[in-house]
Amino acid sequence: KAGVTQTPRYLIKTRGQQVTLSCSPISGHRSVSWYQQTPGQGLQFLFEYFSETQRNKGNFPGRFSGRQFSNSRSEMNVSTLELGDSALYLCASREREYRDEQFFGPGTRLTVL
Amino acid sequence: QQPVQSPQAVILREGEDAVINCSSSKALYSVHWYRQKHGEAPVFLMILLKGGEQKGHEKISASFNEKKQQSSLYLTASQLSYSGTYFCGTEFYNQGGKLIFGQGTELSVKP
Numbered sequence: 001k002a003g004v005t006q007t008p009r010y011l012i013k014t015r016g017q018q019v020t021l022s023c024s025p026i027s028g029h030r031s032v033s034w035y036q037q038t039p040g041q042g043l044q045f046l047f048e049y050f051s052e053t054q055r056n057k058g059n060f061p062g063r064f065s066g067r068q069f070s071n072s073r074s075e076m077n078v079s080t081l082e083l084g085d086s087a088l089y090l091c092a093s094r095e096r097e098y099r100d101e102q103f104f105g106p107g108t109r110l111t112v113l
Numbered sequence: 114q115q116p117v118q119s120p121q122a123v124i125l126r127e128g129e130d131a132v133i134n135c136s137s138s139k140a141l142y143s144v145h146w147y148r149q150k151h152g153e154a155p156v157f158l159m160i161l162l163k164g165g166e167q168k169g170h171e172k173i174s175a176s177f178n179e180k181k182q183q184s185s186l187y188l189t190a191s192q193l194s195y196s197g198t199y200f201c202g203t204e205f206y207n208q209g210g211k212l213i214f215g216q217g218t219e220l221s222v223k224p
Binding site for chain 2 (some may be wrong): 013031033035042043045046048050051055056058090092096097098099101103104105106
Protein backbone atom coordinates (compact mmCIF):
# COMPACT_ATOMS: atom_id res chain seq x y z
CA LYS A 1 0.00 0.00 0.00
CA ALA A 2 1.10 3.52 -0.67
CA GLY A 3 1.90 5.58 2.41
CA VAL A 4 0.36 8.81 3.61
CA THR A 5 0.99 11.64 1.18
CA GLN A 6 0.91 15.34 1.85
CA THR A 7 0.94 18.23 -0.57
CA PRO A 8 2.58 20.58 -0.96
CA ARG A 9 5.80 19.62 0.80
CA TYR A 10 7.01 23.19 1.18
CA LEU A 11 5.13 26.44 1.27
CA ILE A 12 6.11 30.06 1.79
CA LYS A 13 3.41 32.57 2.62
CA THR A 14 3.23 36.08 4.02
CA ARG A 15 1.38 37.26 7.09
CA GLY A 16 -2.33 37.69 6.59
CA GLN A 17 -2.61 35.17 3.77
CA GLN A 18 -4.40 31.86 4.05
CA VAL A 19 -3.20 28.40 3.18
CA THR A 20 -4.70 24.98 2.48
CA LEU A 21 -2.77 21.78 3.07
CA SER A 22 -3.80 18.41 1.75
CA CYS A 23 -3.42 14.89 3.11
CA SER A 24 -4.21 11.57 1.42
CA PRO A 25 -4.35 8.71 3.93
CA ILE A 26 -3.39 5.11 3.37
CA SER A 27 -6.09 3.29 1.41
CA GLY A 28 -8.70 1.92 3.79
CA HIS A 29 -7.83 4.27 6.63
CA ARG A 30 -10.77 6.39 7.76
CA SER A 31 -9.12 8.33 10.57
CA VAL A 32 -6.93 11.32 9.79
CA SER A 33 -5.23 13.47 12.42
CA TRP A 34 -3.28 16.69 11.99
CA TYR A 35 -0.36 17.89 14.09
CA GLN A 36 1.76 21.01 14.24
CA GLN A 37 5.42 20.45 15.02
CA THR A 38 7.75 23.23 16.12
CA PRO A 39 11.15 23.01 17.85
CA GLY A 40 9.84 24.58 21.01
CA GLN A 41 6.42 22.96 21.30
CA GLY A 42 6.97 19.47 19.95
CA LEU A 43 4.03 17.64 18.36
CA GLN A 44 0.81 19.52 19.02
CA PHE A 45 -2.54 17.92 18.20
CA LEU A 46 -4.72 20.02 15.90
CA PHE A 47 -7.74 17.88 15.09
CA GLU A 48 -8.87 14.42 14.13
CA TYR A 49 -11.45 13.27 11.61
CA PHE A 50 -13.15 9.95 11.27
CA SER A 51 -15.58 9.20 8.44
CA GLU A 52 -15.91 12.90 7.56
CA THR A 53 -16.68 13.96 11.16
CA GLN A 54 -14.38 16.01 13.33
CA ARG A 55 -14.26 14.06 16.57
CA ASN A 56 -11.51 15.83 18.45
CA LYS A 57 -9.95 19.25 18.40
CA GLY A 58 -6.81 20.62 20.02
CA ASN A 59 -6.23 23.99 21.62
CA PHE A 60 -5.72 26.07 18.53
CA PRO A 61 -7.52 29.26 17.49
CA GLY A 62 -10.42 29.19 15.08
CA ARG A 63 -8.10 30.26 12.27
CA PHE A 64 -7.18 26.59 12.04
CA SER A 65 -9.86 24.46 10.43
CA GLY A 66 -10.11 21.27 8.52
CA ARG A 67 -12.37 18.85 6.78
CA GLN A 68 -12.46 15.31 5.52
CA PHE A 69 -13.98 14.10 2.30
CA SER A 70 -15.90 10.93 1.55
CA ASN A 71 -12.74 9.30 0.15
CA SER A 72 -11.01 10.03 3.52
CA ARG A 73 -8.72 12.65 2.05
CA SER A 74 -8.37 15.60 4.36
CA GLU A 75 -7.55 19.27 4.07
CA MET A 76 -6.39 21.71 6.67
CA ASN A 77 -6.82 25.45 6.31
CA VAL A 78 -5.14 28.28 8.17
CA SER A 79 -6.51 31.75 7.66
CA THR A 80 -4.89 35.08 8.44
CA LEU A 81 -1.44 33.57 8.81
CA GLU A 82 0.84 34.75 11.61
CA LEU A 83 4.61 34.41 11.91
CA GLY A 84 4.09 31.89 14.70
CA ASP A 85 2.27 29.55 12.34
CA SER A 86 5.58 28.65 10.72
CA ALA A 87 5.95 24.94 11.43
CA LEU A 88 5.95 21.44 10.05
CA TYR A 89 2.37 20.24 9.64
CA LEU A 90 2.02 16.49 9.82
CA CYS A 91 -0.97 14.37 9.08
CA ALA A 92 -1.38 10.78 10.19
CA SER A 93 -3.88 8.12 9.30
CA ARG A 94 -5.07 4.94 10.92
CA GLU A 95 -7.53 2.22 10.12
CA ARG A 96 -9.56 2.10 13.30
CA GLU A 97 -11.04 5.03 15.12
CA TYR A 98 -8.96 4.63 18.25
CA ARG A 99 -6.31 2.49 19.96
CA ASP A 100 -4.61 1.87 16.66
CA GLU A 101 -1.19 2.72 15.27
CA GLN A 102 -0.86 5.89 13.27
CA PHE A 103 1.10 6.30 10.06
CA PHE A 104 2.54 9.73 9.46
CA GLY A 105 2.99 11.54 6.20
CA PRO A 106 6.20 13.42 5.35
CA GLY A 107 4.68 16.75 6.38
CA THR A 108 4.28 20.18 4.85
CA ARG A 109 6.87 22.74 5.89
CA LEU A 110 5.10 26.10 6.12
CA THR A 111 7.12 29.30 6.40
CA VAL A 112 5.32 32.55 7.10
CA LEU A 113 7.24 35.73 6.30
CA GLN B 114 -2.85 16.64 30.09
CA GLN B 115 0.38 16.33 28.12
CA PRO B 116 2.35 13.28 29.22
CA VAL B 117 5.74 13.83 30.79
CA GLN B 118 8.73 12.07 29.31
CA SER B 119 12.03 11.42 30.99
CA PRO B 120 14.86 11.79 30.44
CA GLN B 121 14.80 14.71 28.02
CA ALA B 122 18.01 13.54 26.39
CA VAL B 123 20.36 10.60 26.64
CA ILE B 124 23.68 9.74 25.05
CA LEU B 125 24.68 6.12 24.67
CA ARG B 126 27.58 4.11 23.29
CA GLU B 127 26.71 1.37 20.84
CA GLY B 128 25.61 -1.73 22.70
CA GLU B 129 24.39 0.11 25.81
CA ASP B 130 20.84 0.01 27.08
CA ALA B 131 18.38 2.81 27.76
CA VAL B 132 14.94 3.28 29.25
CA ILE B 133 12.59 6.10 28.32
CA ASN B 134 9.66 6.82 30.58
CA CYS B 135 6.26 8.35 29.92
CA SER B 136 3.92 9.42 32.69
CA SER B 137 0.35 10.69 32.63
CA SER B 138 -1.83 12.29 35.28
CA LYS B 139 -5.00 10.89 33.69
CA ALA B 140 -6.23 7.35 33.12
CA LEU B 141 -4.96 6.06 29.82
CA TYR B 142 -6.72 4.17 27.08
CA SER B 143 -3.54 3.47 25.20
CA VAL B 144 0.10 4.51 24.96
CA HIS B 145 1.93 4.87 21.67
CA TRP B 146 5.65 5.14 20.99
CA TYR B 147 7.17 6.75 17.90
CA ARG B 148 10.67 7.57 16.78
CA GLN B 149 11.51 10.54 14.62
CA LYS B 150 14.83 11.05 12.90
CA HIS B 151 15.94 14.49 11.91
CA GLY B 152 14.06 15.73 8.84
CA GLU B 153 11.80 12.70 8.72
CA ALA B 154 8.28 11.86 9.84
CA PRO B 155 7.64 9.99 13.10
CA VAL B 156 7.62 6.22 12.70
CA PHE B 157 5.45 3.89 14.75
CA LEU B 158 7.28 1.63 17.23
CA MET B 159 4.77 0.25 19.70
CA ILE B 160 1.24 0.57 21.01
CA LEU B 161 0.22 -0.64 24.46
CA LEU B 162 -3.44 -0.99 25.32
CA LYS B 163 -5.22 -1.08 28.65
CA GLY B 164 -5.78 -4.73 29.35
CA GLY B 165 -2.33 -5.87 28.35
CA GLU B 166 -2.50 -6.11 24.58
CA GLN B 167 0.41 -4.64 22.70
CA LYS B 168 1.58 -4.45 19.13
CA GLY B 169 4.84 -3.29 17.68
CA HIS B 170 8.21 -4.06 16.23
CA GLU B 171 9.80 -7.28 17.40
CA LYS B 172 13.04 -5.65 18.49
CA ILE B 173 11.28 -3.05 20.63
CA SER B 174 9.94 -3.75 24.07
CA ALA B 175 7.82 -1.62 26.33
CA SER B 176 5.68 -1.85 29.42
CA PHE B 177 2.49 -0.19 30.58
CA ASN B 178 1.70 0.16 34.27
CA GLU B 179 -2.04 0.78 34.26
CA LYS B 180 -2.20 1.58 37.97
CA LYS B 181 0.44 4.29 37.76
CA GLN B 182 -0.47 5.45 34.22
CA GLN B 183 3.14 5.05 33.22
CA SER B 184 4.85 3.45 30.28
CA SER B 185 8.50 2.66 29.64
CA LEU B 186 10.30 1.96 26.39
CA TYR B 187 13.30 -0.34 26.63
CA LEU B 188 16.11 -0.02 24.12
CA THR B 189 18.62 -2.81 24.53
CA ALA B 190 21.96 -3.33 22.83
CA SER B 191 21.55 0.03 21.12
CA GLN B 192 22.65 0.54 17.55
CA LEU B 193 23.58 3.71 15.70
CA SER B 194 20.24 3.52 13.91
CA TYR B 195 18.41 3.96 17.23
CA SER B 196 19.38 7.63 17.30
CA GLY B 197 16.49 10.04 17.05
CA THR B 198 13.76 11.64 19.11
CA TYR B 199 11.35 9.32 20.85
CA PHE B 200 7.80 10.44 21.51
CA CYS B 201 5.16 8.82 23.62
CA GLY B 202 1.56 9.54 22.73
CA THR B 203 -1.36 9.03 25.07
CA GLU B 204 -5.00 8.40 24.37
CA PHE B 205 -7.70 8.94 27.01
CA TYR B 206 -10.99 7.13 27.52
CA ASN B 207 -13.37 9.94 26.69
CA GLN B 208 -11.24 11.25 23.85
CA GLY B 209 -10.61 8.20 21.76
CA GLY B 210 -8.75 9.12 18.61
CA LYS B 211 -7.01 12.14 20.14
CA LEU B 212 -3.32 11.42 20.62
CA ILE B 213 -1.41 13.79 22.89
CA PHE B 214 2.35 13.57 22.62
CA GLY B 215 5.01 14.18 25.21
CA GLN B 216 7.86 16.61 24.62
CA GLY B 217 10.14 13.91 23.32
CA THR B 218 13.39 12.27 24.40
CA GLU B 219 16.43 12.84 22.23
CA LEU B 220 18.55 9.72 22.01
CA SER B 221 22.03 9.81 20.55
CA VAL B 222 24.01 6.60 20.03
CA LYS B 223 27.72 7.05 19.51
CA PRO B 224 30.10 4.45 18.03
